[in-house]
Amino acid sequence: MVAAKGKKINVGKRKGATVKDVAANKWVRAMASHLNQSGKLFVPNCTEYLKQNSANDRGPQNPDWYYYRCAAVLRRIYQRPGVGYGGLSKPFGMKKNNGSRPEHFVRASKGPLHWVCKSLEGMTLIKKGKKSGRVITSEGRRKADAIAFNVKLGKKGVMTGKKTAKK
Secondary structure, three states: OOOOOOOOOOOOOOOOOOHHHOOHHHHHHHHHHHHHHHOOOOOOHHHHOOOOEOOOOOOOOOOOHHHHHHHHHHHHHHHOOOEOHHHHHOOOOEEEOOOOOOOEEEOEOHHHHHHHHHHHHHOOOEEEOOOOOEEEOHHHHHHHHHHHHHHHHOOOOOOOOOOOOOO
């Protein structure tokens, strides 16, 4: 039995998908391209000179690394609301190469994480929590889930927020 062509993909019992339903790398890539295309994200001037961690020898080679980091931080805050800079520096940390001595885990620098959170707050995707840390706003949750739904369907284009009229 062959499935009919042009039939819509069933994405579970309810229509839509959340960030938890899709692969992390695909969602982060799609969200980063959305942030890059929107042009509303504040990018500090010093991003080309920054190291993300004291364990790194050089800064990132990808010129769009800031958008990827913003998307990854947004996903992390989506999954763990109320997380602060210290909690965000753990998953972005890495092992430091000490030469002939043993490696040790080093947390990520908190300065770039601070700028990322400020940029996301400027777009009203996250806000400061009532007790501590950062939480995702309803607008941020809506945009994140819309991107996740597009990733789940396998669409190449990302949501731009504009509807185009057909000719």
